[in-house]
Amino acid sequence: MDKVIKLERHDMIAVLTVNSPPVNALSAAVRGGILECIKDAIVDPAIKAIVLTCAGRTFIAGADITEFGKPSKPPALNDVLSEIENSPMPIIAAIHGTALGGGLELALACHFRVATKEAKLGLPEVKLGLLPGAGGTQRLPRAVGPELAVKMIVGGDPIPAAEALKNGLIEEIIEGPAAGGEAFARKVLAEKRPLRRLRDDESKIAAAKADRSIFTNAVAAMTKKSRGLEAPFAAADAVGYAIDLPFDEGLKKEREGFLKLLTSDQSKAQRYAFFAERKAHKIAGVPEGTKSRPVERVAILGAGTMGGGIAMSFANAGIPVTLIEPGEEQLKRGMGIMQKNWEATAARGGIPADAPAKRMALINGVVGIENVGNADLVIEAVFETMAVKKGVFGKLDQFAKPGAVLASNTSYLNIDEIAKSTNRPHDVLGMHFFSPANIMKLCEIVRGPRTAPDALITAVATSRQIAKVPVVVGLCDGFVANRMYDQSGKQAGKLLFEGALPQQVDAVLTKFGMPMGPFVMSDLAGNDIGWLSRKDRGIKSEIADALCEAGRFGQKTGKGWYRYEAGSRTPIPDPAVETLIEQTLARLGRKRRAVSDEEILERMMYPIINEGARILEQGIAARPGDIDVVWLYGFGWPIYRGGPMYYADQIGLDGVLTKMRELQVTMGDEFKPAALLETLVAEGRKFADFSQPA
Template structure:
């Protein structure tokens, strides 16, 4: 009856099957097709029951996000929900893969639901700055109770089919969704089960009506990390409405909140971020049909913080790792740290109790670089010194097997120089993991001048396999993330020399939405490494040098720009630092002066945008969205602001260019002058988004 939905009858059972690959998203065509099939089944006198199932690898995994701004479809969506819910014949949803968002809302209006054992069910709209707009906030609390519903809706995290069965979201676990739902429909008919409409069943709301703390505590636990976000709090309000209001009034409240969010700036930014991440997976300049090389074992050189974290990431994904160190003691220390990290995660309930032993079994610790021989991918994670890294690549050229991909985890250094130390530069690239590597999701994949397409595809594929978000970048000092971050930190340091205190500068950054300011971040990383590098190069940074000379190396020393008490990681302003800054300024003849929060924000963030524009101009980054993904996953840029390049378009490039020129003159800093691409776009009244359109067109 439809290109994407078909109807067939097996004696008294009508089977409605959605086939809209890859994830059976709810487009207008799918919704219309389902409605047509459901109505036909209801009108067919020979049909006694209906099943709703999906072809392919999943049940309906959500709405077609590209249609979110086409709100006229809302009435058609509501007609579909009403047709299913009000059907005089039982309708059974058969779920496999994932039933997410509108997919789960569709299942919720069915009278019964069955699922295979490994299915997942959830309402993740909050992650797009939205809440469920098809009755999900009203029906799910009636299905599983408001406490679990609040957890699912406010966090956006799905639950397993086993948990769904336990709490009443599904009626039965089945071996296969299509045959299982058909068998269950026959059981419903044989047992003459009454049709269950969730909208009419408020039995699971009674406890929360009597004890408001049930829902209050559930919402509080889910919104604890939602600083700055609107959607989680709106979602919580909608769930409360399910408890407090009759169904129709609750539904009206849900729709009102949904309309407000879908037209708001935050959801637009979060939807942009979703598409930017999806686009970042598409590597430009790779011949069509390029396949990744086979990788069965990975070798990592260096068992320190970065090497250990990278090793954990591969082991977590079930990929065997050879962890290599130059000495037995360093190797044992690294292995102990990895085991301790896994055991701590298990103690918190983050992984199963037996996971640490299983993960450690994936790690084979060895001494000596010659042990890379069996690896299909080798990642060096040694000191950030070019001479050391070059020597590593000389040895890799000797010991690594032909065709192995050779990667550097460098944060700044030139991959081409390392590749030139080998006779196989086509196999060399960068894989810059962000610290801590076993936690942070970003991996900058650095394409060197001679990197082969299949080597690049191999690195991107593997990064995704170990749950990282890969972004392909070019070779330059600091690549994309650190090159831009350095501009912010440079301006933050300049503000110190104007008498602004670290806590004032950091507060501006965190109020903007980033998780940590530049000086708290410096304390976390440690001040001593940069201090030693400056001394080697004969460079001075008077305030930070003075901190290091006083033994203030950051969190590990219990004091840096801030003080840290009792092993806590919470930064506390320190009068000693204020005194040190004041004394340094007096010695340098600098006069402190007040700087407003708006000026501080502009002086730190606009140079970041300027650096991003230069990165695009030079071709180091392919798309503005790639830069945004780097900042979202590498530095915790607030997702409700989309990313620095998206945010710049909202601010207006003309304003940013004007203010940069103003600050360049005010602070006598030529590096703040807007780069040519930024000036051109500003003069033409365009934004960075126009560059993304050009890449797609190409």
């Protein structure tokens, strides 16, 4: 136990320190050490109070989730919490860093809690498809009231120490965890404060017992965006037990709910996604110890939809931005849109009222590429054509300072070809943001064959600094995200040729769990972007091209695959689009037929999976999980389905292969199964079993 738990006696105060880096997770060794040390302290006649704290950068940041699904090792966390709660002497949790999940549940079992001012406290289990399983749903409502408890448990986001103090979750804000915790313990003893066991205190849930709408209204507000998810509703039910049942009965029901979710398909998928995101941070081919270049200021070329969204992402993180356009009119329009977006968010209560002004102050809008000179990172977000992008990068040699990382936001184009326009191709890479860039979390980091390792590390680190999820990918047309998405886009377009309508295809995808279908997404991004890209690459898509030729570019023009009322983003099916489709098909001599929802789903999903297999074959993605992270954060793939490669494993690769072979016979070689898919099925393996050759 000495390796993970240290017990020191400071006359009448026992200080128990957990030292299990990096996050002091509640492993069996940590649970056992805490239990043993508390028992030792309790029987020591010289000890009058116990302070529980942690070494390193954080308090206990949760359970050891690597133990999930494995035979449990004693002691159970609830046994440890019971020992703490029933202690005859005060036990104080002294928190710094984060107290999350089981860490906060342990703190809630203590009689008092104090925290440093930067600390955050939360119960994020819902994000793993779970609910707190060690009394969190029963003790937290008694500590802070059911409304905040619902927000923290059903929403899963932590609260800062100041809010925790305001709502009674902690007693004091302290300077340092060990010294501050010990000082508070001495105060408790000097003032002879009675022990507060949350299980016995119903003062903060009394109002909800009398008027249950306090609870139900809070639940309605927090679950309105939880379509398709099981855990938020189960977590809300568990908080309700704290109001409706005696503590021990509520604790039993909470545990039953936790165990049910633990074995559910949704939680397994969400836990898979959790680990996949972390594995995506491991980058092959980068020498150990490679350091990021410093990034103190960023220049963004282009103040349009993408450039403006990228600028907002950096300003949101407090990083100064030089936003550059070739003309005053485009610059003024872009700056105005950012201001309007932030003001709308502030009006909804999403950011403080003074945030728009503070963030706009971080953005220096200027005319002329010569203004990139003081930037450590330059991101190009101009039109998606090779000629335009090469022209921009050719000029960057003249104006960008030595050592600046030069990134293109291209979604398809060859980064190496762009890099040839400069005399510093080692500084060039792709940073492909997703629209709207200030909201979507994915950033595809595209590594060119000559990209320097420290430039790559800089792009990854900077992406994380602005709250993006970076995934490093290799070089090919469309990289990972759009190369795969193009398969669904092709099928969506072909389904129109068969007789489906945009609203039917979109409805099948949203029923599956996607936040929007391909046609709504195209309207959001701008149909003209794909149109220009197709022209640049010599590709035709008759119906989509006819749509753009009619000026239907999407939401920004009020009409695309759907029509949009002024100021609204709600898509409304438009008979004019059906007429356009029918006229195009008639011109091409094609007839419409009835297309089933099942056919739509298979044709939209299986080619994506098949293309993912090809991407793995070619080493464009390092892991199947990297592909899944791209889809989770780039396209809003439902997290409870894990990602397309995980989903394929769950439905069975043999079934995917069989259907692809059938489609190849009836529809052509575009459905030819990938060699890797054939191999995995022949060997009885899954994508989860795949790893790139060393």
